Amino acid sequence: MRTPGVERGRMRPREKVTHVRRHVGRALVTMAVVGAVVSGCAGPGGPGTGAVIGDHVISLNDVEQQIDAALTDPDQTAAASVFGWGTDGLSRLVVESAVSNTVVGGAATAAGVRVPPEELEGIAENVALGMLQQQLQMGNMAVRDPSVVDGILEITRRAAPWQAAAIELGRHAIGRVSVVVDEVTVRDRETAERFARLLASGGNLAEQVLAEPGARRGAAYAAGTDTERAGTILFGVPEGTVVAYQPNPANASWSVARVVQRRTDGPGDPAAAEQLSQSELLNIGIRVAQAEQGNNPVVVNPRFGVWDPVGFRLVAPEDQAGLVILPS
Known part of the structure; x- marks a missing residue:
């Protein structure tokens, strides 16, 4: 090695x-x-x-x-x-x-x-x-x-x-690992954790979260090109998991994301x-x-x-x- x-x-x-x-x-x-x-x-x-x-x-x-x-x-x-x-x-x-x-x-x-x-x-x-x-x-x-x-x-x-x-x-x-997520960016931890619980509950409450300003559906990240995200909890959980985290702790913003798809079969x-x-x-x-x-x-x-x-x-x-x- x-x-x-x-x-x-x-x-x-x-x-x-x-x-x-x-x-x-x-x-x-x-x-x-x-x-x-x-x-x-x-x-x-x-x-x-x-x-x-x-x-x-x-x-x-x-x-x-x-x-x-x-x-x-x-x-x-x-x-x-x-x-x-x-x-x-x-x-x-x-x-x-x-x-x-x-x-x-x-x-x-x-x-x-x-x-x-x-x-x-x-x-x-x-x-x-x-x-x-x-x-x-x-x-x-x-x-x-x-x-x-x-x-x-x-x-x-x-x-x-x-x-x-x-x-x-x-x-x-x-080259092998990638994820697709539904996500929204918020300003503080309290809002992030509240939105995470709503997103995890599914149904209309989840839809309301994804209708918020700054929300994105189907955002794709790959380990080879999105190295900062790939080193976060976003890449460390199975499909269906909801996370609230700071992509960059030096930045005050928080991200709430639901992992829709996680793949490990890409070409290395x-x-x-x-x-x-x-x-x-x-x-x-x-x-x-x-x-x-x-x-x-x-x-x-x-x-x-x-x-x-x-x-x-x-x-x-x-x-x-x-x-x-x-x-x-």
């Missing part, structure tokens, strides 16, 4: 960081999980459950062992402190990686995607360096500490397997895939894997938070990035 954008050099564990390479957009967002872990004991699917993804169960014991290992690593806790996550945020990142590895890893296995182990270190380094660059640009010089560098590398190594698999899934999707376009960045392929691959779940949502033990399908991350309940209404 050739991973575009990943430099082949290796960063020494105790090397003082004075220069970092370009950031990896979506990977940084994935890593920037903050906030307190929600309290709670009863897990989904019964006691002892950490998370449920379709028919797959991640045991609470496995999750707690991984969390304990992270929290007893002085490098990772140093990184969590400097990045402002704290121990709760670090714990959430551990659970997030466990869920992501299951979702993306399962889809990769089903698709016959295999990532050579030797590629993983380069991906982990690229993401770590991007995170460090972001902090340095913000004036956070504490990230130069060798312990912080080592800690971030350990954190990104934990996510590297699923991120590498997602990149390959994204590469395969270019390897040449077009080669023109996309690693970050773009990662985002698209995440949604390819997510769509393979069908109508099976991810359910996480509430002590760790809730799974946000729009952001594809683990968050506190109040931090969810939008709304997904799966077909009944």
Whole structure:
């Protein structure tokens, strides 16, 4: 596998960081999980459950062992402190990686995607360096500490397997995956979620939503030409799903969309895939894997938070990035 954008050099564990390479957009967002872990004991699917993804169960014991290992690593806790996550945020990142590895890893296995182990270190380094660059640009010089560098590398190594698999899934999707949607653009989240519920209810109420200014029926998007949309929840759900989301979080507008058709049988376009960045392929691959779940949502033990399908991350309940209404 050739991973575009990943430099082949290796960063020494105790090397003082004075220069970092370009950031990896979506990977940084994935890593920037903050906030307190929600309290709670009863897990989904019964006691002892950490998370449920379709028919797959991640045991609470496995999750707690991984969390304990992270929290007893002085490098990772140093990184969590400097990045402002704290121990709760670090714990959430551990659970997030466990869920992501299951979702993306399962889809990769089903698709016959295999990532050579030797590629993983380069991906982990690229993401770590991007995170460090972001902090340095913000004036956070504490990230130069060798312990912080080592800690971030350990954190990104934990996510590297699923991120590498997602990149390959994204590469395969270019030219193949497309969606057709009925959609409307609105100005705020409250209106978006209200319209989403009306659109999902069907009948006259749905027709009223699609008669609103800015509504479009039969809007077509393809993974190869609409890369920003292809990296959103719009491409990560089955037909009949209604979503409320921000296509670009930097823009205040919201989109409400009903997925009318989702196709995966287009002719592949390897040449077009080669023109996309690693970050773009990662985002698209995440949604390819997510769509393979069908109508099976991810359910996480509430002590760790809730799974946000729009952001594809683990968050506190109040931090969810939008709304997904799966077909009944």
